[in-house]
Amino acid sequence: MNFIIFDLEATCWNGNPMGKVNEIIEIGAIRLDRFGEVTGEFNRFIKPILNPNLSAFCTELTSITQKQIDKASPFQEVIEEFQEWIGFLDNENYLLCSWGAYDRKMLIQDCTLHDLDGEWAEQHINLKAQYKEINGLKKAIGLKRAVQKNGFEFEGTHHRGIDDAYNLAKIFVEYIDSWKY
Numbered sequence: 001m002n003f004i005i006f007d008l009e010a011t012c013w014n015g016n017p018m019g020k021v022n023e024i025i026e027i028g029a030i031r032l033d034r035f036g037e038v039t040g041e042f043n044r045f046i047k048p049i050l051n052p053n054l055s056a057f058c059t060e061l062t063s064i065t066q067k068q069i070d071k072a073s074p075f076q077e078v079i080e081e082f083q084e085w086i087g088f089l090d091n092e093n094y095l096l097c098s099w100g101a102y103d104r105k106m107l108i109q110d111c112t113l114h115d116l117d118g119e120w121a122e123q124h125i126n127l128k129a130q131y132k133e134i135n136g137l138k139k140a141i142g143l144k145r146a147v148q149k150n151g152f153e154f155e156g157t158h159h160r161g162i163d164d165a166y167n168l169a170k171i172f173v174e175y176i177d178s179w180k181y
Contacts, residue, residue, distance in 0.1 A: 002039070002087045002094040003032040005172050007164035008103045009064060011048050014057040023048035024110050025069055026062070027082055028161025036173035042085045043162040045072035050113075062159045075114050079107075088120050095181050096124040099143045099168050125181050127172065134178050143168060150174055 006029035010022040024046050031040035045068050054066050072078075086094045098104060104124040111118030132140045143164060147154045152170045156163025172179070 001034050002092055003034070003036075003172065004086045004094055004096045005030045005032060005165050005169045006042075006096060006098055006103060007161045007168060008098075008106050009062045009159060009161045010106055011051050011054065012058045012061060013055045021050050022106065022109075023050055023113070024075065024106055025054070025058075025064060025072070026161040027078065028163070028165040029082070029085075030165045030169045031086070032169060032172065036176045038169070040085065041162070042082060044078045044081065045069060046075050046078045047072040049075075063157050064160070075110055076116065079111065079114075079116065083120060094123060096121060097127050097168075097172060097179075098124065099126075099146075099164070100128040100140075101126050125179060127168065127179070130179055131171065131175070134175060143171075146171055 006027065008024050009026040010024050012022060013020055025048055026045050027042065029042040030038055031042070033039050045064070047069055054064065054069055059065060083089050088094060096104065104121055107121035108118035111121065128140050131146055141149070144154050144158055147167045147170060150171060152167070154167055156166065158164065
């Protein structure tokens with residue numbers, strides 16, 4: 001089983017402006033084996049099509065620059081690379097694991113936007129919801145807080161896909177025998 005610990009970054013704006021649709025601009029992922037050992041890393045930027053220019057808010061939040069996005073590959077190309085990397089194209093067993101349901105929703109939404117089948121993204125678990133349950137919390141907490149609560153240092157830049165994936169992998173391994181899938 002390939003456990004795919006992943007995080008997405010998407011186009012974003014301050015507030016919720018009319019007519020603006022979020023699109024994935026970064027996929028950061030760590031592949032773990034059943035023992036929690038890292039077996040791979042995936043990190044790619046994606047060029048959005050609906051709103052190709054990043055807002056100042058988005059750049060400030062994610063640290064992703066317009067120059068990085070301008071040089072990025074289209075969604076179809078990156079998602080095919082990602083599917084191959086997770087083992088989907090070789091019919092390997094995989095499980096997508098993210099902090100919340102947003103990342104799964106975005107994969108499916110962007111597959112639909114690009115006329116691609118998004119059913120492969122349903123092979124997913126929401127670690128944020130399970131973490132809340134496992135720890136008996138009244139309400140879910142953010143990734144950074146969970147990392148710190150478990151005695152780890154949050155490394156890298158928060159709201160960068162690959163850095164959030166590495167930090168989430170720490171939580172995943174800490175509770176590797178507790179996740180339900």
